[in-house]
Amino acid sequence: MPLTLEIALTHIRERLRQTVLSVLGVTTGVGFAVAMAALMQGSQEDFIRRIIDATPHITVRDDFRAVPWQPADAVYGTSAVGLSSVKPKEELRGIRNPQPKLALLAALPGVAVAPTLRGPVVLRFGGRDVAVSLLGIEPKAEVRVSKLAHDIREGSLNDLYTTANGIIIGSGLARKLGAGLGDSVSLSSSAGTIRLAKVVAIVHSGVVAIDDATAYARLKVVQVLLDRPNVINEIRLRLDDVNGARALAQRIERRLGYRTESWEEINENVLEVFQIRNIIIYTVVGGILVVAAFGIFNIVSTIVFEKTRDIAILKSLGFTEADVRAIFVSEGFLIGSFGTLLGWGLGYALCRLLGSIEIKVRTFAEQTGLPVTYDWRHYAIAAACALTAAGLAGYLPARRAGRLDPVAIIRGAA
Amino acid sequence: MTGPSFVTAEGVHRVLPGPVPVTLVREIALSIGAGEFVVVTGPSGSGKSSLLYLLGLLDRPTQGEILIEGRPTRALSRDAAAALRLASIGFVFQFHFLLPEFSALENVTLPMRRLGTLERAAMETRARDLLATLEMADYADRRPDQLSGGQRQRVAIARALANAPKLVLADEPTGNLDSRNAEQVFTILAGLANAGHAVVAVTHNLDLAAMASRQITLLDGRIVEDVRTQ
Numbered sequence: 001m002p003l004t005l006e007i008a009l010t011h012i013r014e015r016l017r018q019t020v021l022s023v024l025g026v027t028t029g030v031g032f033a034v035a036m037a038a039l040m041q042g043s044q045e046d047f048i049r050r051i052i053d054a055t056p057h058i059t060v061r062d063d064f065r066a067v068p069w070q071p072a073d074a075v076y077g078t079s080a081v082g083l084s085s086v087k088p089k090e091e092l093r094g095i096r097n098p099q100p101k102l103a104l105l106a107a108l109p110g111v112a113v114a115p116t117l118r119g120p121v122v123l124r125f126g127g128r129d130v131a132v133s134l135l136g137i138e139p140k141a142e143v144r145v146s147k148l149a150h151d152i153r154e155g156s157l158n159d160l161y162t163t164a165n166g167i168i169i170g171s172g173l174a175r176k177l178g179a180g181l182g183d184s185v186s187l188s189s190s191a192g193t194i195r196l197a198k199v200v201a202i203v204h205s206g207v208v209a210i211d212d213a214t215a216y217a218r219l220k221v222v223q224v225l226l227d228r229p230n231v232i233n234e235i236r237l238r239l240d241d242v243n244g245a246r247a248l249a250q251r252i253e254r255r256l257g258y259r260t261e262s263w264e265e266i267n268e269n270v271l272e273v274f275q276i277r278n279i280i281i282y283t284v285v286g287g288i289l290v291v292a293a294f295g296i297f298n299i300v301s302t303i304v305f306e307k308t309r310d311i312a313i314l315k316s317l318g319f320t321e322a323d324v325r326a327i328f329v330s331e332g333f334l335i336g337s338f339g340t341l342l343g344w345g346l347g348y349a350l351c352r353l354l355g356s357i358e359i360k361v362r363t364f365a366e367q368t369g370l371p372v373t374y375d376w377r378h379y380a381i382a383a384a385c386a387l388t389a390a391g392l393a394g395y396l397p398a399r400r401a402g403r404l405d406p407v408a409i410i411r412g413a414a
Numbered sequence: 415m416t417g418p419s420f421v422t423a424e425g426v427h428r429v430l431p432g433p434v435p436v437t438l439v440r441e442i443a444l445s446i447g448a449g450e451f452v453v454v455t456g457p458s459g460s461g462k463s464s465l466l467y468l469l470g471l472l473d474r475p476t477q478g479e480i481l482i483e484g485r486p487t488r489a490l491s492r493d494a495a496a497a498l499r500l501a502s503i504g505f506v507f508q509f510h511f512l513l514p515e516f517s518a519l520e521n522v523t524l525p526m527r528r529l530g531t532l533e534r535a536a537m538e539t540r541a542r543d544l545l546a547t548l549e550m551a552d553y554a555d556r557r558p559d560q561l562s563g564g565q566r567q568r569v570a571i572a573r574a575l576a577n578a579p580k581l582v583l584a585d586e587p588t589g590n591l592d593s594r595n596a597e598q599v600f601t602i603l604a605g606l607a608n609a610g611h612a613v614v615a616v617t618h619n620l621d622l623a624a625m626a627s628r629q630i631t632l633l634d635g636r637i638v639e640d641v642r643t644q
Contacts, residue, residue, distance in 0.1 A: 003524070003527045003528060007513070010513075010515035010516065011515070013515075014515055309509075309511060310511075310513055312511070313507075313511035313513070314524075315472075315496065316470070316472055316499070316505045316507075316511075317499070317500065317505070317524065317525050317528065317573070318496045318497065318498075318499040318500020318501070318503075318525060318528060318529075319496065319500075319528060320492070320493045320496045320497075321492060321493070322493070323528070406472055407467050407472050407473045410467075410472075410507060410585075411463070
C-alpha cells in the first residue's frame, strides 16, 4: 500500500466516530441517488412502454398543420391587410383517397399500417349514457398496429367479423356501464344514427384513457353510424424502430400534407413533465451529496488542523507538498469510497424495497407497483458525483496542508 | 576526525518580512565537514534554531547561499530541496514529533519508505538495527505514547538516521530530557560524528557542549565564536 494512503487510513481510523458519520452522509446521498434514479427511469420507461404498446407510433390525421390558404393571400401577399368574417369553405373532413396513401405507407420498410375512422358516440346501456371515442378498425390490419388482440380479456377480436354490429369496449367503460360480454348496447352518433351493438370483447390495456372511454367496431359499421361512407380520418402506423418515429412522421407529413404525429409529439407534455420532475429530484439528491461533502470537508479540515505538527515533521523528513496533499486528498477519497460502496448497497436495497411495494394507482396508466429500473449507470453516476464531491472536499484542506510552513509550525511547537 | 565539507554557508542572512522586519541570522559563514560534531550555543533568540533550519534547507536565506557538497541550493525548487533533505539530511527536534499512530519501527521506516531505494524487508532490518544500536530493540513495536521521553528521542534519532544522512541536525534534542537521558543522547550524537556523519546540535547545556569537537556561539544572529575543541 502506498505510504501516503497508509498514513491517510491511520488518520481516519483514529477518528472513527467522525469518519463513520461522514461515511454515512455519503452513503445516504449515493443510496438515495441510486434509488431515485431507478425510480425515475423506471416510471419513465414504464410510461413510454405503455404508450408504445397501447397507442400507434405514428398517427396521420385528417388535419393540416398550416392555416388553409386564402385567395386574398394571392392579392395582398404579406401586406398588413386584415380580413374579417372570412368563412372557411365547408369541407367534408377525412383523409381523401386513402387507398393509395395506405399502400404507400405499407410499402415503407418496418412499418405496419391500419386505417381508422374515429368519432364521438354516446353509448347507452341500462339507462346510463357514456360518451366514448369509437374507432372503426379492420381487425386484420389492427393486429399489426396495436396490441388490441393481446389486451382482450374476454371475447375475441375476430368476433367483429362474425357478429353483425359487434363492438369491443374498454374494461373501465364496461364497469361504468355495467355491461358485459354478449350485452347489447345502444350507439348514438352526432349524425343522428342510432344502432344496437353487441359486446363481443372487453379490452384492458392498462391505459386509463383507453380503457375508460374507447370502443372499437368494424370500420364499415362506424362509417355507417357516423354517416361517413368510405371515409377514414386516421391512418395509424406501428414501427419496428420506435425511436425513428419522429423523423418518419415528419417525412410522411411532408409527403402527404396531413398532420402526422409521432408518439413523442402526442405525449410531449407528459415527457416534458418527466424532465422537470427529474431536474427536481436530482437537485434534491445533489443537495444530499453536497451536505455529505461538507461532512468530509469538516473531518479532513479537522485532521489537518490536528496534524499540523505531523505535517511539519513529514516535510522536515523530506516529504513534498504533493505527498502531504495526497495524504489528505486520499482521506477524502477513502471516506467517499467507503460511503459509495455502502451507498450502492443502500441504493440496491431501497430499489428492492420500492419495487416490492404494492400501490394501486389509476392516473394515466394503471399501476400496481412502483416501476424500478436496475441500471449500472445509476451506480456509476452516483459514485462519480460522490467521489468528485469527496475529492473536492478533501482537496481544499489538503491544499492548505501542503502549503503549511514547517519552520513556522516547529517554531510554534517549540 | 573531519572530512571534506558537506555543508557551507556563505554570507547568509535571514530576515523575517513584516511591518517590522526581524533579522534571524546575519553574515553567517561556516563550513561543516563529515565527522564533525558541532554544537551551536548562545542565548535565547540568538538565531541558533534559525541557522539549523537554513543548513537543513527547511528555510531559505534572504541573502547568501547554502551549499550542500559544494552545490548551491538557493535556486532549488521546494520539491528538489525536499528530495535532498530526504536523502542526505536528518533532523532531530526538541519535541520528538513521532507520528502517534505508528509504532517506533514504523516511524523509523517512514523516511526509507518515502525514499524507496530498499526492499520492504531490508527497510525493516535496517530500522531494527538502528533501534538496536540505540538500545531500543525491545520497544520497536510500541507506539510513542508507550515510550518514555528519552526513548522517544532515541526513536527520533533512529528516524533521522534512517536514510544514512551525511548531515544530522539536532535542535535542542535534550531540551525535554533529564540529565541522564540528555547525556545519553549527546553520547549517541558524538558516536554518529565518529561514524563519519556531520552532526550539528543546538544546546544551552555547556556541559553537553563540551562533548562536541567544535563549538559555535551565536549572539544576535551573528557568529561571535567558532572554536574547535578537539
